[in-house]
Amino acid sequence: MTASMWSQTRAVTERDLLRERRRGEVFWITIPFGAIALVMFPLAIGIDAVLLERIGPGVFWVIVMLFGILVSVRQAATETTAQRDALNLLGLEPAAGFAGRSLAAAILLLIFEIVLGVIVIVLYDLPATGLGWLIVMFPLVAIGLAMLGSIASGVVATGHSGAGLVPFLVAPLSVPLLLSATQALEGLRLGRPMLSWIVLMVIIVLVLAVLGTLTARPLQESR
Amino acid sequence: MGGDTILRDVDLELGPSTTLGLFGANGAGKTTLLRLMATLLPPSSGRGTVLGVDLAGNGCLDVRREIGYVGHTPALYSELTLEENLRFAAAICGLPDGEASEALDAVGLKGAAGRRAEACSHGMLRRAEFAVQLFRKPRLLLLDEPHSALDADAVDLVDSLVARTTDAGGAAVLVSHDRDRVNAIADRTVELKAGTLV
Numbered sequence: 001m002t003a004s005m006w007s008q009t010r011a012v013t014e015r016d017l018l019r020e021r022r023r024g025e026v027f028w029i030t031i032p033f034g035a036i037a038l039v040m041f042p043l044a045i046g047i048d049a050v051l052l053e054r055i056g057p058g059v060f061w062v063i064v065m066l067f068g069i070l071v072s073v074r075q076a077a078t079e080t081t082a083q084r085d086a087l088n089l090l091g092l093e094p095a096a097g098f099a100g101r102s103l104a105a106a107i108l109l110l111i112f113e114i115v116l117g118v119i120v121i122v123l124y125d126l127p128a129t130g131l132g133w134l135i136v137m138f139p140l141v142a143i144g145l146a147m148l149g150s151i152a153s154g155v156v157a158t159g160h161s162g163a164g165l166v167p168f169l170v171a172p173l174s175v176p177l178l179l180s181a182t183q184a185l186e187g188l189r190l191g192r193p194m195l196s197w198i199v200l201m202v203i204i205v206l207v208l209a210v211l212g213t214l215t216a217r218p219l220q221e222s223r
Numbered sequence: 224m225g226g227d228t229i230l231r232d233v234d235l236e237l238g239p240s241t242t243l244g245l246f247g248a249n250g251a252g253k254t255t256l257l258r259l260m261a262t263l264l265p266p267s268s269g270r271g272t273v274l275g276v277d278l279a280g281n282g283c284l285d286v287r288r289e290i291g292y293v294g295h296t297p298a299l300y301s302e303l304t305l306e307e308n309l310r311f312a313a314a315i316c317g318l319p320d321g322e323a324s325e326a327l328d329a330v331g332l333k334g335a336a337g338r339r340a341e342a343c344s345h346g347m348l349r350r351a352e353f354a355v356q357l358f359r360k361p362r363l364l365l366l367d368e369p370h371s372a373l374d375a376d377a378v379d380l381v382d383s384l385v386a387r388t389t390d391a392g393g394a395a396v397l398v399s400h401d402r403d404r405v406n407a408i409a410d411r412t413v414e415l416k417a418g419t420l421v
Contacts, residue, residue, distance in 0.1 A: 002288070003317030011314035015300065015307075022302035022339075085263050086298035090315040090359075091288040217284075 005096050012092070012100025017107065019078070026071055026108045031115050034067045038119050049125050056124030057185035064113055064141065065178050069170050071112065072105035072149020073156075084157070084220075094216035098150055102212065105146035106139070113138045130188040133198070137184055140201045144177045147208040154219040177204050235413070235420055242385055242395045244409035246402060251415045253398045254295070257365045260396065261292040274363060288316070291361030291388075295368060297348040301341035305332055305351045308340060312355045326354035330380055345372040353377075353384055362393040370401050382408050 003011070020026055041059050042052055079087075087097065117138070121128050152166045180200040187194030233256060237243055247253045258264040260273055262283035274289055276282035299308045309323035327336050330350040340348060349372060356364060369381045385395045385408055399405045406412060413420045 003315055007317065008315055011311055015303070015311050018307065019300060019302045080296065080298070082294055082296040082298040083300065085258075085261070085292065085294070086312075086355075087315065088263060089261065089287050089290055089292055090312055092315050 002091060005093055005099075008093055008096035009100040009103065012097055013103045013107075016101060016104030020104070020108060025074065026112065030067050030071055031112055034063055034112060034116050035119055037063050037067075038116060038123060042123055052124045053126060053189070056120055056126045057189060058182050059124070060116060060120040061141070061178055061181045061185065064109075064116060064181075065145065065174050068109050068112060068142070068145040069149055069152075069166075069174065071108055072102075072146045073153045073166055073170075079157070088220065094220040095213045097220070098147075098154070098212045098216040102143070102146040102150045105149055106142040109142035109145055110139060113142060126189060133184070133188055133194065136198060137181060137201070140198070140205055141177060141181050144201065144205045144208055145174065147205070147212045148173055148177075151208070151212050151215060151219075154215065158219060158222045173208075177201065180204065233415070233418060233420055237394045237396065239392045239394060240389045241411070242389055242397065242409045244402075244405035244412035245396055245398045245415060246400070246405075246412060247398075247415035252418060253415055254367055256415065257292065257294070257367055257396065257398055260363070261290050261365050262287055263292070288359075289362040290365065291356040291359055291363070292365045293349070293352045293356065293367065293369060297340070297345070297352060299340040299348055299351060302339065304337050304339050305343065305347070306336035308351065309354060309358075313358060316359060318358055322358040323354075326357040327351070329357055330354040331376060346374060346377060349373060350377055350380065353380055356384060357387075360391065361388065362391075364388040364393060364395040365398075366395070367398045368400070369397055370399060370404050378404065 038059065041055070045051060045055075117134070120126060148170055152169050155169060156166060180197045184194045184197035184201065186192070187197060233252075235243075235256075245253055245256070255264065259266060259271065259278065262273060262276075262278060266278055271278040273283070274286045276286045299305070300311075303311070306323060306327060309327055310320050313320060313323040324333075324336070327333055330353055332347060332350055332354065335343065335347060338347075340351070343351070349369075353369075364385065366381065366385075370378050373381070385397065388395050397405050397409065402412075415421075
């Protein structure tokens with residue numbers, strides 16, 4: 001009997017979320033550190049409300065990117081060789097593995113974004129408007145970062161390169177996502193049109209989805 | 224495979240309903256040979272077929288579902304319970320949760336189903352991995368040191384798992400240092416020396 005792509009994806013997602021629930025790395029380590037990083041900026045700059053409001057969106061997304069990549073790489077890189085071998089023999093479709101890991105990491109990242117989003121609105125005096133746009137924007141960034149992390153950890157797991165390669169792989173690929181997310185949030189703050197930035201984010205996410213799906217099998221086979 | 228030679232002129236043929244015992248000194252390449260047979264390692268040269276599929280070709284991906292491999296290192300997720308681990312494996316195979324529960328019962332782990340893998344002994348983890356093979360029903364069963372860290376009941380479990388596979392027309396390969404135990408259940412035995420089977 002063979003499981004469908006969807007049921008395999010769901011099984012991998014549930015596994016990763018259950019493992020995270022038991023480990024608590026995102027909730028007890030990453031989120032508090034991300035929050036501390038957000039708090040550090042106003043402390044370092046001083047209480048300059050205008051400046052904080054201006055840099056708020058950029059600071060928020062930079063912190064989400066940095067910590068978010070750590071979350072998604074960590075989530076996807078905790079499998080041992082024995083576990084990867086077992087998954088291969090169980091018949092896990094590489095694309096389902098990629099999708100499942102990415103979905104789990106995206107859910108965790110979304111929670112991370114929401115918690116940090118509340119903090120940045122309070123600390124940086126950002127207007128809490130445009131909830132509809134945020135509902136679109138936050139998941140897009142979370143999914144994009146999660147897929148980027150899954151691809152990067154897949155490359156690292158091949159053993160041809162060390163974990164040190166991850167920042168060099170991820171940094172250039174995350175720039176378009178970071179730029180469009182920052183510009184979209186800035187557009188929301190200033191009441192400027194932001195649809196084009198959202199469209200760019202959608203395109204980036206689709207490109208990453210195709211890239212991740214196409215590279216899943218070659219990366220798995222080269223381990 | 225890198226600078227050092229790992230295996231060389233291995234020549235092995237294994238028919239249906241056969242159990243092969245594979246012996247050899249530490250570092251002789253037994254595990255490497257098992258991983259080659261499991262299609263987890265592509266050969267750098269030479270040729271071989273497993274379940275009728277060329278080891279160097281793309282067809283390996285299709286036969287993997289029919290290969291069961293239990294290696295040295297447990298492949299269970301330490302944060303999950305034994306039952307959650309088996310249910311996950313069953314879900315990937317497209318089998319209902321009930322298969323996982325039945326298999327745990329069959330290997331004597333029903334009482335420990337809710338225990339996290341990180342809190343289990345090595346022997347219990349091995350039993351759980353045998354349980355996965357029970358519901359997978361592989362045509363080729365590859366066991367690396369299957370008798371290590373097992374009590375008498377679990378050793379019998381290995382024997383019955385092997386018998387079940389071969390009775391169904393499959394084949395089993397057991398890598399072991401326990402010659403007496405393997406000799407008792409194997410149809411033939413070979414020894415790996417300097418990359419050659421003798």
